[in-house]
Amino acid sequence: MHYFQYRQGELHAEEVPVRKIVEAVGTPVYIYSAATLRRHFRVFDEAFSDIPHLVCYSVKANSNLAVLRLLSREGSGADIVSGGELYRALKAGIPPERIVFSGVGKTEQEIEEALSAGILMFNVESLGELEALSRVAQRLGKPAPFAIRVNPDVDPRTHPYISTGLKKNKFGLPEEVALKAYLKAREDPFLQPVGVDCHIGSQLTEISPFVEALRRLKALYLRLKEEGLPLRYLDLGGGLGIVYGEEEPPPPEEYARALKEELSDLPETTLILEPGRVIAGNAGILVTRVLYVKSHPPKGEEPGRNFVIVDAGMNDLIRPAFYQAYHRIAPVREIPGEETIRADVVGPICESGDFLARERNLPPVSPGDYLAVFSAGAYGFVMSSNYNSRPRAAEVLVDGERFFVVRKRETYEDLVRLEEIPEGL
Numbered sequence: 001m002h003y004f005q006y007r008q009g010e011l012h013a014e015e016v017p018v019r020k021i022v023e024a025v026g027t028p029v030y031i032y033s034a035a036t037l038r039r040h041f042r043v044f045d046e047a048f049s050d051i052p053h054l055v056c057y058s059v060k061a062n063s064n065l066a067v068l069r070l071l072s073r074e075g076s077g078a079d080i081v082s083g084g085e086l087y088r089a090l091k092a093g094i095p096p097e098r099i100v101f102s103g104v105g106k107t108e109q110e111i112e113e114a115l116s117a118g119i120l121m122f123n124v125e126s127l128g129e130l131e132a133l134s135r136v137a138q139r140l141g142k143p144a145p146f147a148i149r150v151n152p153d154v155d156p157r158t159h160p161y162i163s164t165g166l167k168k169n170k171f172g173l174p175e176e177v178a179l180k181a182y183l184k185a186r187e188d189p190f191l192q193p194v195g196v197d198c199h200i201g202s203q204l205t206e207i208s209p210f211v212e213a214l215r216r217l218k219a220l221y222l223r224l225k226e227e228g229l230p231l232r233y234l235d236l237g238g239g240l241g242i243v244y245g246e247e248e249p250p251p252p253e254e255y256a257r258a259l260k261e262e263l264s265d266l267p268e269t270t271l272i273l274e275p276g277r278v279i280a281g282n283a284g285i286l287v288t289r290v291l292y293v294k295s296h297p298p299k300g301e302e303p304g305r306n307f308v309i310v311d312a313g314m315n316d317l318i319r320p321a322f323y324q325a326y327h328r329i330a331p332v333r334e335i336p337g338e339e340t341i342r343a344d345v346v347g348p349i350c351e352s353g354d355f356l357a358r359e360r361n362l363p364p365v366s367p368g369d370y371l372a373v374f375s376a377g378a379y380g381f382v383m384s385s386n387y388n389s390r391p392r393a394a395e396v397l398v399d400g401e402r403f404f405v406v407r408k409r410e411t412y413e414d415l416v417r418l419e420e421i422p423e424g425l
């Protein structure tokens with residue numbers, strides 16, 4: 001469900017024609033829908049309304065300050081994975097007591113920043129990190145609340161690059177190692193065990209891996225409670241999938257129902273969830289302009305190939321190149337008729353991996369047409385880069401009949417701002 005719809009053949013973001021935004025801001029541009037973000041958050045949050053829970057939006061999915069502010073107004077917490085994300089979350093007004101800090105490589109400086117800010121808990125991913133956490137806590141004279149991220153060895157059946165809960169993945173600690181670490185931490189007055197955590201992967205389209213992970217987590221949680229540890233939080237991470245094309249992910253209500261069933265005998269526990277993609281993914285599009293259309297004619301056995309060359313590349317949206325991800329692409333102004341061409345939609349970057357779509361059936365587009373790349377609200381702009389010295393795209397937030405530039409398009413000056421040519425070189 002999202003608010004990007006065609007009216008009289010023109011794509012609208014809520015009440016605003018996309019063309020109007022593009023004419024004011026240029027391309028490529030990311031456009032987010034405030035109503036969609038709010039709706040996704042509410043549907044997700046309300047699905048858990050009958051149990052103690054905290055939704056910590058995963059900042060890495062889309063970390064624009066305006067997006068974070070909007071979600072913070074909805075009551076969201078934040079799941080962060082760096083000091084930079086802590087800075088953003090706090091700046092956007094997310095209360096520290098609703099922030100959890102995940103990630104395998106937290107530096108002592110990042111730990112110190114988060115502990116000073118007073119976050120809810122650290123999701124610790126190694127024994128070395130637990131030691132670092134204790135050191136920093138002693139230094140600050142402030143005990144550190146933590147959960148250990150368990151690697152439950154559950155197959156999320158998703159793309160290998162976004163699968164995180166298997167033994168071979170770098171994330172978390174095996175249950176038996178985590179158990180020992182918790183018991184040892186009891187002797188450390190600067191370590192405060194408050195929960196257990198896991199996150200098994202992203203873009204999951206089935207419920208059973210979540211349930212399996214939750215069962216493992218719950219067994220460890222109960223075992224630790226028996227040992228007298230004062231745990232309160234069960235953090236199941238994020239990962240609920242969305243519709244990009246033909247997927248059929250479970251709706252949040254169904255996901256919630258399955259988890260709540262597992263938790264019915266744990267009334268004193270607060271469930272923490274870290275959704276990212278399911279909140280932001282379908283709340284954003286990337287709009288790009290067609291620059292050229294060209295064809296390579298067939299040669300011998302090899303069929304011909306059509307290319308639609310657009311002004312957005314893998315530096316703007318890396319998901320197709322990086323994960324072989326599918327994004328629906330359609331013209332901003334519908335092209336009447338049944339005719340289609342089969343083409344690769346490619347960017348200007350000097351890499352053969354620079355494509356937004358391959359062998360895609362499209363209406364016959366022409367230079368100057370605008371194309372919308374759907375489902376680009378999560379892992380879109382945040383993964384963009386300046387490769388090929390391309391200024392990063394602008395970001396726009398639509399709210400009803402209004403739209404706001406929430407990040408300006410970068411300039412050439414921005415590209416070199418931090419660089420210096422040594423004197424006399």
Ligand SMILES: *Cc1c(COP(=O)(O)O)cnc(C)c1O
Pocket residue numbers: 058060061079081102103199201202203237238239240274275276277278378
């Ligand atoms: C990326 C990530 C999430 C969010 O995943 P989605 O698939 O976007 O919901 C949640 N928790 C952790 C620890 C993550 O790394």
